Amino acid sequence: MADSKQFQRIVNLSHVLQLLRINEGISRIEISRQLSLDRSTITNLVNPLLENSIVKVVSEGIAPAKGGRRPVLLGINENFGSILGIDLQISSYSAVLVNLNGSILQEWSGNLVYSGIVETIERLYESLKDEIDSFSVPIIGIGVGIPGIVDTEKGFILKATSFDCHNFNFEIAAEGLFSVPVLIDNDANCCAWGQLEKNKDKRLQDFLNIIWKLHRQEGESAPVEIEIGIGVVLKGEVYYGSGSAAGELPEDLLSREQGNIYIKTEDGWNIDPVALKVYLDSLFQYLKPIFSVFDPQEIIFGGQFTHCREAVEAILEECDFSISFPEVNNRDTAYGAASMFMEKLFQSPELQKDSDKKTLQWSDVLRRYND
Amino acid sequence: MADSKQFQRIVNLSHVLQLLRINEGISRIEISRQLSLDRSTITNLVNPLLENSIVKVVSEGIAPAKGGRRPVLLGINENFGSILGIDLQISSYSAVLVNLNGSILQEWSGNLVYSGIVETIERLYESLKDEIDSFSVPIIGIGVGIPGIVDTEKGFILKATSFDCHNFNFEIAAEGLFSVPVLIDNDANCCAWGQLEKNKDKRLQDFLNIIWKLHRQEGESAPVEIEIGIGVVLKGEVYYGSGSAAGELPEDLLSREQGNIYIKTEDGWNIDPVALKVYLDSLFQYLKPIFSVFDPQEIIFGGQFTHCREAVEAILEECDFSISFPEVNNRDTAYGAASMFMEKLFQSPELQKDSDKKTLQWSDVLRRYND
DNA sequence: CTTTGTTTGTTTATTAAATCAACAATGAAA
DNA sequence: TTTCATTGTTGATTTAATAAACAAACAAAG
Structure with a gap:
């Protein structure tokens, strides 16, 4: 461990991303003001995001009232990746594919035959895969909502009566079966x-x-x-x-x-x-x-x-x-499951230092790009 | 503003203090392990605390099983300062003076004649002052618990029916009247x-x-x-x-x-x-x-x-x-009011960055020492 | 009693990242 | 056209964390 030297940067990075997410079109200077960080700091944080096309230039802003250079408005590149959200019930499902600004690209619903939670999700994902891949936006993660009590951080299903599933380690069971990270949560929470x-x-x-x-x-x-x-x-x-x-x-x-x-x-x-x-x-x-x-x-x-x-x-x-x-x-619920994945991705990692809480990292998502 | 360069240090400092507080007697190395920070980082953080006598050497620990230098066990210097906690009711009060490890140095209770919240607290404090100052431990703060709805961060009393007090800015009213910071909170919260x-x-x-x-x-x-x-x-x-x-x-x-x-x-x-x-x-x-x-x-x-x-x-x-x-x-409740002050003092400032939440700072407390 | 290996804690050099200051680019208003 | 305000970048500086080397202390083996 002990890479706490980079920790401050990661915290600031996630703050920058949060601001970019909630303001569609915000200048570097405005970010620096809202975070009380130096302008040059924001430049240094934002440029790698631009290079990785996680962030894009939205437009040229209007010049300030008293004159001056027009601000360059930035925003999340909504087509950086898509997230599949699944509302899984015992005999039916609905699913949505959303991009990073929360727009729905595609939606599905239908009946299904339940055969174990991991297997069912896997089958469902396989059946949708071709359609998902037909979009120019690559999928970066899956969020699943189920009725039951779920420890999302640990990827552990404590109790899901309708699935007859108790104390099941979903994370380990799903290990290696999906090409992207999969997070699971309770449906009401989703x-x-x-x-x-x-x-x-x-x-x-x-x-x-x-x-x-x-x-x-x-x-x-x-x-x-x-x-x-x-x-x-x-x-x-x-x-x-x-x-x-x-x-x-x-x-x-x-x-x-x-x-x-x-x-x-x-x-x-x-x-x-x-x-x-x-x-x-x-x-x-x-x-x-x-x-x-x-x-x-x-x-x-x-x-x-x-x-x-x-x-x-x-x-x-x-x-x-x-x-x-x-x-x-x-x-x-399906939309919420996708949102859950997204929120956790953009969540600021402030508290994850000494706790065992494991947050989704951009590195998990970017891994695909490095291959 | 914009002193975010020091922010990481402050966060780490408060983590160190938290660990020192909950473990009476912990070595620098153990702190470094629990916080995943380098040993030398802890040395650099702890030494100023020792010099300011906020932290003291508790004892020499026992040598590790496989041999090696004996750890130096550190802890909060409980006599660095004391906190007065007050449970204020409309016609009575109780109060406790506690040191920094939560031990009660003195306690009082009695009836009082209410004459406005600030004035009543001030009178009460004045009447106890001599006794408080008779301890070798200097007072560093006051916590007050009242029945009612209180915004502790802002020092604002929203509703305290029994005191006939509504939307009252306690912080401003108490400004300059006390030699130490005063925090106010709801009694159940205390x-x-x-x-x-x-x-x-x-x-x-x-x-x-x-x-x-x-x-x-x-x-x-x-x-x-x-x-x-x-x-x-x-x-x-x-x-x-x-x-x-x-x-x-x-x-x-x-x-x-x-x-x-x-x-x-x-x-x-x-x-x-x-x-x-x-x-x-x-x-x-x-x-x-x-x-x-x-x-x-x-x-x-x-x-x-x-x-x-x-x-x-x-x-x-x-x-x-x-x-x-x-x-x-x-x-x-009085003890809790003092604890409230203490918790806020030791509270890690992680989240106070972009929110308007104002946390008590050690500098507020140390100011007395710099004079 | 000496040697070996282990652990704590400090010191010095290195590195990451934030700030500061200077400057280029741009545009409103006088 | 000049002036001034504002955005954004670049390079020097500063802060604070890490890494590495070392000293001190101690248990256990020979």
Whole structure:
């Protein structure tokens, strides 16, 4: 080890990248001002990034009011690489391919036959590989979201009941099987990473992202299994807790209160407003203290919550939490899984020094270029 | 600004100090190993600390098993300075003077007549000054804990109902009135800082510290006002939330469920076990989801909870949270206020770079020595 | 008792990286 | 056209970390 001489540079580099990421088009001087670093320092940090085409020149800025040289606006080269995000369920998946500014290049979804978590992901990746490679943007990583408790840092699946998977060392099992790094995380956490990515310019740092997921889709049988997942974001990072189980609600709380929210009508399964109100009243009785204790900047409601926005707003009316209901769709988890990979790539390595926390390194990604 | 050249050194210095603090007696080489820094780097960092007598030689260690020079064990010089911690209530206070290893040098408590927060603290400090100065250990700072919502970083009291104090800039009001820095924080958070200090060698990093406080002490009238305060500690630091209100419970939740827990018997006010069970059952119904969502390493119960340990244990039996009931006494908050000051002094300044978070600096403390 | 090997800790030289200062390029406004 | 402000680069300087060599201290083997 003991290469702490380069540590300061790496920290500054990641700060520079963070700024480039959240400001599409920022000059070197503006970066130096925001980071309180010397102009020449930024020049020295940015130029290698330009040479490696991780950063590109976006445009010439307008000249300052009082005159002077026009700034050269820089930004992340979104076509440096793409990330595959996968939302893996027991019998279905959805996947998205995003570039480095978070734009979706392609999306997929479908059913699958589960045959072990590593094998299933591998098969899925193989089936998509040709299409992925047809883009001019080379893939640099894969993020996977699964329902279950996952230690993302260690690449360890602690509990994934629906996959019948317990205490499984995914990282070791996947070793060498993929040409790019693969990170795995809980699905609710992935959604939270996705929101962090979407709100990166708003500097939303502390929030709760609550999703209401149906485990059985509307079909012949009623969608009985309701899952409430909370993604906890503190100081701009998803918080995992001491046992990677942060955001989990007690099982008895979830199961006992669901009632028969869904009723069958001519046009399929619909929400019964009366049962819904009973359920939500009961649920938020428990959620409100959580909101208070976390004191979040914002509470984001996703998944099925968008279908009962008014009811939620009514319940939280007297509380003065800032709440929002973003547009949702069924690739949110997959998008979030890709965002998770990206956030970890751009994450500043400040704290990883003495802890055993292992962050993704650009060197892992650049290795491909050096071959 | 722009003295980021020294930043690395400051970070390393604070890491060294942290290690010295949690290991009473550690050699330079061991520090270098734990921080993955070169041996000579530690020598260069430690020697100025020794010269300033912030660090002292504790003892000669035993020689290594395979032979070799005996290590020189170093530790924080606990007599470098003392910190006054104050638990301020509307009509009473308690205070402790602690040295830098957290030992209590002196303690006080009594009633007081409130006359504005700054003035009250100032009067209290003046009345204790002679006794404080009688110790050979010079005072280097004051920490104050109050019931209310406080932005400690900014030194701003957002809401302290019992003091009738709202949106009050304590830092500016106290400017120049004290010979040492004064930091102010919420009382429940202070208790959490105190637990962090007490458990520093166990490396307890993520926990909830829940205290049950009585606002009116047992006396003529029943102690009706029960206050539950939660201190949230994440990654070795008290978490304040987006509005400094983290750890607060909704007011309606607290007030509606108290019942008549205290009943009058011949020997004063006592707890009614039946009413207690009803109250605790109701309370923990709301706390359990909070515990789940935080996924803490440990949950510490303080204050009046020690009087109903069995009841709490029974309620949490089926959950597998690690819980503990440390010895409590009525100077815990004052001790915690002092710990808060100390933790902030030793806190590693890693994150304070680009944020507006202002950490206490050793230079603030050393200023006294330079005069 | 001497030798050998190990470990702590310091000293000196080297190296990485940030700052500082000087300067070129550019453009607004007088 | 001149002046001044601003961006960005280049080269000298400074800070602080590492590397390497060495001194001191000590256990264990011969």
